[in-house]
Amino acid sequence: MQISTIRRGLVAAAFVVCAPLAASAQDFTPENPECIAPANPGGGWDFTCRQVGKSLQDLGLIPSTMQVVNLSGGGGGVAFAEVVNKRNDDDDLIVAASSATATRLAQNAFPGNTMDQVRWIGAVGADYGVIAVADDSEIQTLPELMDAIKEDPTSVSIGGGSAVGGWDHLKVLIAAQEAGVEDVRNVKYIAFAGGGEAVTQLLAGSLQAFTGDLSEARGFVESGDIRVIALLAPERLEGEFSGFATAREQGIDAIGANWRGFYGPGNMSDAAYDYWVEQIDTLYDSPEWKAVMEANGLAPLDLQGEEFEQFVAESVQNIEELSREIGILQ
Amino acid sequence: MELMSNLADGFAVALTWQNLALALMGCFLGTIMGALPGLGPSNGVAILIPLAFTLGLGATPSLILLTSVYYGAMYGGRISSILLNIPGDEPAMMTCLDGYPMAQQGRAGEALALSGIASFVGAFFATWGLVLLAPQLVKVALLFGPAEYFALFALAFATLGGISSTNQAKSAFAAALGLGLAMIGVDTQTGVPRFTFGEVHLYDGIDFLVAIVGLFALSEVFIFLEHRGTDQDISTKPKMVIGRIVPTWSLIRSCIPTMGRTTVLGFVAGVLPGAGASLGSFISYSMEKRLVDRKGTFGKGDPRGVAAPETGNNAAAGGALVPMLALGVPGSGTTAVLLAVLLALNITPGPLLFTQNPDVVWGLIAALFIGNVMLLAMNIPMVGLFTRVLLVPPRILMPIVAMISFVGIYGISGSSFDLMVMVGFGVMGWVLRKLDVPLVPVILGTLLGNEMEVNFRRAVNIANGDYSVLISSPLTILLWTIAVIGFVLPILVGGLIRRRMRMARDAEGGVRD
Numbered sequence A: 001m002q003i004s005t006i007r008r009g010l011v012a013a014a015f016v017v018c019a020p021l022a023a024s025a026q027d028f029t030p031e032n033p034e035c036i037a038p039a040n041p042g043g044g045w046d047f048t049c050r051q052v053g054k055s056l057q058d059l060g061l062i063p064s065t066m067q068v069v070n071l072s073g074g075g076g077g078v079a080f081a082e083v084v085n086k087r088n089d090d091d092d093l094i095v096a097a098s099s100a101t102a103t104r105l106a107q108n109a110f111p112g113n114t115m116d117q118v119r120w121i122g123a124v125g126a127d128y129g130v131i132a133v134a135d136d137s138e139i140q141t142l143p144e145l146m147d148a149i150k151e152d153p154t155s156v157s158i159g160g161g162s163a164v165g166g167w168d169h170l171k172v173l174i175a176a177q178e179a180g181v182e183d184v185r186n187v188k189y190i191a192f193a194g195g196g197e198a199v200t201q202l203l204a205g206s207l208q209a210f211t212g213d214l215s216e217a218r219g220f221v222e223s224g225d226i227r228v229i230a231l232l233a234p235e236r237l238e239g240e241f242s243g244f245a246t247a248r249e250q251g252i253d254a255i256g257a258n259w260r261g262f263y264g265p266g267n268m269s270d271a272a273y274d275y276w277v278e279q280i281d282t283l284y285d286s287p288e289w290k291a292v293m294e295a296n297g298l299a300p301l302d303l304q305g306e307e308f309e310q311f312v313a314e315s316v317q318n319i320e321e322l323s324r325e326i327g328i329l330q
Numbered sequence B: 001m002e003l004m005s006n007l008a009d010g011f012a013v014a015l016t017w018q019n020l021a022l023a024l025m026g027c028f029l030g031t032i033m034g035a036l037p038g039l040g041p042s043n044g045v046a047i048l049i050p051l052a053f054t055l056g057l058g059a060t061p062s063l064i065l066l067t068s069v070y071y072g073a074m075y076g077g078r079i080s081s082i083l084l085n086i087p088g089d090e091p092a093m094m095t096c097l098d099g100y101p102m103a104q105q106g107r108a109g110e111a112l113a114l115s116g117i118a119s120f121v122g123a124f125f126a127t128w129g130l131v132l133l134a135p136q137l138v139k140v141a142l143l144f145g146p147a148e149y150f151a152l153f154a155l156a157f158a159t160l161g162g163i164s165s166t167n168q169a170k171s172a173f174a175a176a177l178g179l180g181l182a183m184i185g186v187d188t189q190t191g192v193p194r195f196t197f198g199e200v201h202l203y204d205g206i207d208f209l210v211a212i213v214g215l216f217a218l219s220e221v222f223i224f225l226e227h228r229g230t231d232q233d234i235s236t237k238p239k240m241v242i243g244r245i246v247p248t249w250s251l252i253r254s255c256i257p258t259m260g261r262t263t264v265l266g267f268v269a270g271v272l273p274g275a276g277a278s279l280g281s282f283i284s285y286s287m288e289k290r291l292v293d294r295k296g297t298f299g300k301g302d303p304r305g306v307a308a309p310e311t312g313n314n315a316a317a318g319g320a321l322v323p324m325l326a327l328g329v330p331g332s333g334t335t336a337v338l339l340a341v342l343l344a345l346n347i348t349p350g351p352l353l354f355t356q357n358p359d360v361v362w363g364l365i366a367a368l369f370i371g372n373v374m375l376l377a378m379n380i381p382m383v384g385l386f387t388r389v390l391l392v393p394p395r396i397l398m399p400i401v402a403m404i405s406f407v408g409i410y411g412i413s414g415s416s417f418d419l420m421v422m423v424g425f426g427v428m429g430w431v432l433r434k435l436d437v438p439l440v441p442v443i444l445g446t447l448l449g450n451e452m453e454v455n456f457r458r459a460v461n462i463a464n465g466d467y468s469v470l471i472s473s474p475l476t477i478l479l480w481t482i483a484v485i486g487f488v489l490p491i492l493v494g495g496l497i498r499r500r501m502r503m504a505r506d507a508e509g510g511v512r513d
Helices: A002-022 A044-058 A074-086 A099-106 A142-151 A167-178 A195-203 A214-222 A270-285 A287-295 A306-325 B002-014 B017-035 B041-054 B059-084 B090-104 B108-141 B146-158 B168-182 B208-227 B231-239 B249-271 B276-292 B303-327 B333-344 B358-379 B383-391 B394-413 B416-434 B440-462 B467-471 B474-508
Strands: A034-037 A067-070 A093-098 A118-134 A157-160 A188-191 A209-213 A226-231 A257-265
Touching (some): A034 A044, A034 A074, A044 A067, A044 A270, A044 A287, A074 A099, A074 A257, A093 A118, A099 A167, A118 A142, A118 A195, A118 A214, A118 A270, A142 A226, A157 A167, A157 A195, A167 A209, A188 B440, A195 A209, A195 A214, A195 A226, A209 A214, A214 A226, B002 B108, B002 B358, B017 B041, B017 B358, B041 B059, B041 B333, B059 B090, B059 B108, B059 B303, B059 B358, B090 B108, B090 B276, B090 B303, B090 B440, B108 B249, B108 B303, B108 B358, B146 B467, B146 B474, B168 B440, B208 B394, B208 B416, B208 B440, B249 B276, B276 B303, B303 B333, B303 B358
Parallel strands (some): A034 A067, A034 A093, A157 A188, A157 A209
Antiparallel strands (some): A118 A209, A118 A226, A118 A257
């Protein structure tokens, strides 16, 4: 075992030596590429860091293994503060982020931090929101669910994997608002520790509907346990998910995408920023990454560099407005 | 016999040289990681994820390596519980209660060997349980709604009373302290931070591992520092004798009923999402104490008190894999990490896993059987090696404990704030020990408190504020009935039994106080 490990090590070392020659002329190459996953192993951010790190290395886009560091706490706030306060000019560092990051920034849940303190690098895909019911539910469409809520808000419990005010909650409120529910604060949302737990309670009959990401729901959809009544995407997806009706085509103009991407330290050099933007862009366009997206239910969201920064700024602003409206943010 | 052919296919996958070598490596590393205080199964698995990826392993070999680490850590956790009175990982904390007294009586070797056998029994039958019941057990999990979970946790606390202390009031105080600590952090039902004092590090609450390492490992170091150089310390520690390493058959036989009962109990506790191995060992210990502890020997080095939690936590480890594989809902912290590995390997756990990736599932199950046999073989002859830890003088061991505690905790979160919290817990543990308040209920309160509160509020919330929902189903009524009996019975009968015991001892001309 030991000998073969050493051999593998030597092979890896040989690649490391050769890689800079193979890569095109870059102004910047990270010596110790590092990705902070602002959560414990096992979550979406951890997945983003590890999968992107692995794919970048497989494709030879980074010279050595991406070191993944789990820095959990405060729903990503600890990592954000660490980057802003202590590692503000680290060129080798990227940090996994998602809609949850934007949500917390918008709701001032990272005390004293704002989105312009870091540089937004790019997205690697999006996970569109779904609203689903148990397979044996009488509810067939999103408008039917919304009518039930309008009639008696206390009769419909909707569960999701984020805390109250979190992205899963906001998605269902966006839909309720578009559907004309007068006071969205009456919509009964029950928070669970994860999407899987909420689906289990949906199947157990404790809940009437589930709000979450497509990737959380797909396993249960394939097995026939739950039924997606609305996909919160601008248009229908291709392939195996093409049967899901969008909320928009049911007359409720609600879109909720949980994007996954990265930010870097605020004082990162322009050369390093351009380097990371380019690598993520190249990764995104590769067939290998397309396969990863396919396997994990990630939908396209091709935004890097300036465009991505713009996109994050807009979503922070939208969430801030919504949060104010529903009273989460005073 | 589709099941058997599936299993045979699984063994064909697992019995390659590479997979066997990986299982062996995983078992060995897992045992060491489990034995080191602070490095539990979850971080053990987490640390080895990069290794699996750098070696370029496929899905099945990666899973075999990591689940071997998981099972190995469940075995390893008992070693430091017995030898040092510091749980190597969370589920091993109940093993301290009788394992350490056994070691103090010079029966450390026996305790280690017995717990190795108990671990094997628990894990072996739980793996069979996984094979036979995985598809069916998914339905049992569906019977547990928020109200049922709340009743289950209430049951756990109601029977907590006499577990780790003779003084029920001190146990209750410790549990209340733990429940209070569990309230720190952002409340998920309203999004409002509680007791965080604007400190972003506290938003996620107190990390259970930080608390346990501080309370158990660091307080041990503080106690050592306090007695440093005094006669007491020098005279007590080196006197410890390891004793015979192979337990007698009669000793094993006396534990067989205990192992049988706790396998079932631990397995069921493992299957319930969120409960995990800690609850398995805790429930196993308290049930056995209630059932067979007629002479009050539990907590004073009763072999059954060692067998019960070890069987229970290993059975729970197997049980926790059921919802992880079948529902994609992790049954414990470690299975949550394994879930992440599955996702990273492009395998979607869930109801379809058994049909879509049978080679992965059955290969993994076969590897669990193989790993378990390896672990038993590794743990019995190596008991002698492990007991040598005892011969290391405290002045060398304690700095190592301190170092591993700091490195281990920093390794999980990478946050120096957690280190300060850990030291805080160390001081608290030291004070509580001085006051003779048991530490286990504090940890259980911290561990279960949040889930208990959240499920209570979910249940009432879903029922629009109607509290009667808490006893609305037959299952909740059953759980509450057991909880009430478990709480009231010791109070009513306890005095009577104690009086009888005193009389019995007087009749024997008892020497003990």
